[in-house]
Amino acid sequence: MAGRFAPRPTRTTVRGGDVVAPGGVPRQASPAAGRVRRWVPGGVLDLGLVLGPLRRGPGDPTFRVDADGAVWRASLTPVGPGTLRVSAHGGEVRGEAWGPGAEWLLERLPDLLGAGDDPGAFVPRHRLVAVAQHRRPGLRLTRTGLVLESLIPSVLEQKVTTDEAYRAWRLLVRKFGVPAPGPGPVGGRMWVMPAPRAWALIPSWEWHRAGVDDKRASTILRAVRVAARLEQAGAMSAEDARARLEVVPGVGVWTSAETVQRSHGAADAVTVGDLHLPGIVGWALAGDRDADDSVMLSLLEPYAGQRHRAARLILLSGRTPARRAPKMPRGDIGKL
Template identity: 65%
Template sequence: MTSALRRWTPEGPYDLARSLRVLPRGGLDPTCRISADTAWRACRTPDGPGTLRVTRTGAALEGEAWGPGAQWLLARMPELLGAQDEPAAFTPRHRLVYEAVRRHPGIRLLRTGRVLESLVPAVLEQKVTTAEAFASYRTLVRRFGEPAPGPAPRSSDGGRPVPLYVPPTPREWALIPSWEWHRANVDSKRAATVVRAARVAPRLEEAAAMDLPAAMHRLQLVPGIGPWTAAETLQRSNGFPDAVTVGDLHLPRIVGWSLARDRGADDARMLELLSPYPGQRHRATRYICLAGAKPPRREPKRPVGNIVGL
């Protein structure tokens, strides 16, 4: 199968692995593989399935793509990698955040331009543990997706190829039988939300060109999608620096402990602490999480996401 090529050189420092680390849903995500100098992504583009490989070569990033969606992927490769992001617009207001920025230069907020692709795994992460959600997504993509075009990346030890898969089409998501959702450990509520979203996928994809308030509103018109799910989706599809995740069971405590040693912080307290970062609250939380300051545990592990209004 023939491939197409493109080269892009970012201005200033660039961290490929940390910029794209939000793409894979776990280390075994069948749609992508990320390492320090190479990133693989299988995607269903408007032109069809495609595979993109990005490799660092000195200061430049070289992209090679395969499949019907190859040209679409290459045309948007700089956007995916963060070319439209403006990290210089961020000013640290806390020492911990300042140190995280200093120690981790080159992090950009990516922009995939594909809404449903990011929405489905976010829905699957509602009210369950991260490991359970990752396993469900992996099962469904391998069962109802299709093998990605082009070569496959090799395992981390450089051994056997690890095939990538392109996620199902919206129609394929909508037609998954109830027993297959059950086999993938997805309850009927989350399954129904995915099906509803898939049925209006063209309208949801329009959110990729909207501003943050309009995009949040568009996604939340679908029953079962609330602020948490919409923010998690738009962080990836649109690269919004202010799409802060509200409704998470862990993030408020992490922010509260990191910035004010408040281990009982709720959403309101988190937003108060993030007020020095108008328009940049999601980026601030990225650096806060990178700093690694975690509150002491007072309770057993809880599922990710919110209980209601996801």
């Protein structure tokens, strides 16, 4: 889910977190071998659906998709930077990783691909949701176990257009992050997001150039000062993790939900406070494009415990109201 303006075809979150990850093409050999893990998922698995919500725009320097459908991710793990390449062929998943964080990433590969998720617990209550579930059998909810990795871009996405948020993430990661270890995909270098201290040392004018206002920048700075405490929330329940995140001034219910959906695979963490989601859910389930949060929550009540999954399926159904003009004009504080 997301709380930005004017969904575009490249926006992964508003479409339910799907990226095109074609399959059936033989895997290309990597230029430099990394550590490898093979895993057989129980049932159908769609890499694009599972990992799509982790992509922050088409130019995300931490996320790439190969022509053969393999997904690359660059992450800052608790033991250092790591690059992970995930491909699926013949019912088997192959993970290959490089860098100090390679073993950490491979150890958690099943969780990343939804091994801890239980889609069988979901019972559709609306025909539209049932059809969407039938058409997307490979949907699983990812769990990265990394909190800041999801928190910081979610803060950047607060109350701005999609393009503004993605641009800020792209510029800041490329300028203050580190090159991802390993060979990388064809077509561009990848980057690992900055470490907490690097975020803390970004000068005010660089936030300004990236189009990030003082409020969002200050929220990120407060979060990275307690980075260790926030990362500990990765081992907590989603509810306890949200409570800890919301202690940080500037992190509210919208941001905490967006974070734990990815870090914890939280099936019930429905995004409240979103600009678009209530209207999309209201339109899909009741023909009400002007639904607010209270109406949305009422409509999703039959899915208690699985409301985030229900909302994703609604987004993936494609049944959305006609677009309206943004209520807030796009701004660029970097030009002020």
